[in-house]
Amino acid sequence: MRFSLFKYIKEMLETLIEAAEYITRSGNKEIIEQLLLDSNMILNRVENVLYENKESIMNPIIVDEIKNCNKQVSMILSCLYEESKYSKILSEYLINLKELPNSYKENILIKYHVVFFAELGQKWDSMNSVYQAFMKREDCEVKVVLTPIFRSVQSNGKVETDVIYEDYLTPMGIDFIPYEQYDIAKDLPDMAFISNPYESVTLPQFWPENISKYTKLVYIPYYTGLLINSDSIKAHCGLPIAKYAWRILAQSYEIKDMHREYSPKRGENVIVTGLPKWDYLFDTKNFPLSLTSNWDSKLKNKKVFLWNSHYDVTSSTSTIFEYGKLIVDFFKNKKDIALIWRPHPMTDSIFKLYLSQYEGYWNELKDTVINSENMILDTNKSYQMAFNSSDALLSDWSSIIPQYLLTRKPILLLKKPNVTDRIIDDSEMLISLQLLEQTDQWSGIEKFISNIKNGVDESKENRDEIIKKDLSSADGRIGEKVCSLLLKELQNELFGNM
Structure with a gap:
């Protein structure tokens, strides 16, 4: 029932x-x-x-x-x-x-009906372990609805829209309902899960306010928060999701404290569980993926570096202009090292719609990597293969870093040269990335690559400290705990704490 x-x-x-x-x-x-x-x-x-x-x-x-x-x-x-x-x-x-x-x-056997609203394939990791936990339960009926994401920009008096609506679920064996065929007003699920808090990039029917009219809305953040500042406070506490969510999953008590101070519900709807996306790394370690023939031929018998770049070239944290060509030219045709480049998944859309003046640079980098013998442009929806295949990470300031930390592999944080102002204060940090090995010079990148080739890991103890301090709840079972906790809360509404 x-x-x-x-x-x-x-x-x-x-x-x-x-x-x-x-x-x-x-x-x-x-x-x-x-x-x-x-x-x-x-x-x-x-x-x-x-x-x-x-x-x-x-x-x-x-x-x-x-x-x-x-x-x-x-x-x-x-x-x-x-x-x-x-x-x-x-x-x-x-x-x-x-x-x-x-x-x-x-x-009487209760049947709980839940729905997951999925959009970008690169963000499915935020929901996957919760989805899997609900799927394992005989007392739950689970649906997944695939929804589009779009970005619009006005150029020369015309509005251009880039729509992303791709079926990445079927290859994973996950059945889904196309968004046009789903009516939440008729289905009336007991809980609905979203990982996209931004109304500007999705259809009104999937806005938090409209979902919450028919069900209990649960927000699962798609990224690990790195710091507390005005932007992160707005993202966590100033968007409609903070008001309309029945429950918001939080990575730490610092996030809950932020909600207590700034959000309309003063943190009453926030539960500290850690993030389900952290479970994905445990799947990666326990179930290694086989490489495709292209990957295998380019990476075999080499030290492999994963490069993660961000698209926001106007910020103080993106270094794709400063180091992009240097990195690609350095790795090109090397026999003992290889590169996996995984740009932010929205980079293509951003350069196409918002930064068209830089499209030439972006396309040149892509073509060089694609046509090389030892470099791969990773556009897979999942980062599992890149994480499994790589020996170390080069990264702009990014929420992918906490994920990679859980692999226990070396990380080099890239910073713009000649940026004298500190981006943040240590007291604002949610993840202590200041403890990572980092550089604002090309020579620092060369040194890091040389160290990894020679088996030298200068910051292992610091990374272990970050994990212990800021990612202690990452045990591979957060999705299971979230599932049990939310169902228990539903039951408590009926029966109290019996």
């Missing part, structure tokens, strides 16, 4: 108890008669619902108990004006009626 229907029946049983208790106190026979007739109607309705959901009945005794109460109501009606019989049957009825909610809870 669907949770929502189960809840409805439970509320009707509680209404019956309230009516019976009122009857025992009332002397108005006309009101009593009407209440008893209403009780008959409700019990008949409950009996019909149980019949319609007979596959959910674990013990048919609950049906007999409903029928018995219904019979007693009819008997009370028949002797309404025979005080001795009336009082005795009414007393027995009230006793039996008060036992019904517990019997109902114990003998």
Whole structure:
């Protein structure tokens, strides 16, 4: 039986108890008669619902108990004006009626209906372990709805839109519903999960405000927060999701404290669980992926470096202009090292729509990598193969760094040259990236590559400290814990903390 229907029946049983208790106190026979007739109607309705959901009945005794109460109501009606019989049957009825909610809870199987709204394939890792945990439960029915993401920009008086709507779920064996075929107002799931908090990039039907009208909305962040500043406060606490989410998963208590201070619900809807996306790394380690022939031929018998670049060239953290060509030219045709370049998944759209003046540079880098003998442009939806195949990471300031930290492999944080101002203060850090090995010079990149080739890891202890301090909940089971916790919260709404 669907949770929502189960809840409805439970509320009707509680209404019956309230009516019976009122009857025992009332002397108005006309009101009593009407209440008893209403009780008959409700019990008949409950009996019909149980019949319609007979596959959910674990013990048919609950049906007999409903029928018995219904019979007693009819008997009370028949002797309404025979005080001795009336009082005795009414007393027995009230006793039996008060036992019904517990019997109902114990003998009816609840089926929880949940839906995941999935969009970019690169962000599915944020939901995957929660989805898998719900799929393993016999008391849950799970749906996935694939939704589009789009970006629009006005250029020369015309609005250009880049729409991303790709089926990355089928290759993973995940069935999904196209967004045009899903109506949440008809489906009425018990919970809905989203990882996209930005209304500007999706359709109105998938905005938090509109989803929350029909179900309990759960927000799973698609990225690991790195610091607390005005931008991150706005992203976490100033968007509609902070108001409309029933529950928001948080990576740490610092995030919850941020919500307590700045969000409209003052952190009441935030639960600290760690991020389900951290589970993905444990899947990566436990279930290594086989390389494609192209990858194998380019990477075999080489030290492999993963380069992660960001598209925001106007910021103080993106270094694709400063080091991009240097990195590609350095690796080109090397025999003992190889490069996997994994640019931010939105880079192509951003350069196409917003930074078209830099498209030539971007395309030249891509072509050089694609046509090389030892470099790969990684456009896979998942970063699993890149993480598995690489020996170390070169990265701009990015939320991918905490993910890579969990591989326990070396990391070099890239910084723009000649940027004298500190980007952040240590006290603002959510992940202590200041402890990472980092450089703002090309010579530092060369040194790091040389060290890795020679088996030298200068910052292992520092990385271990970051994991212990900031990623301690990453144990590969966050999705399972989230699933159990959210279902328990639903159950507590019905039964308290029993």
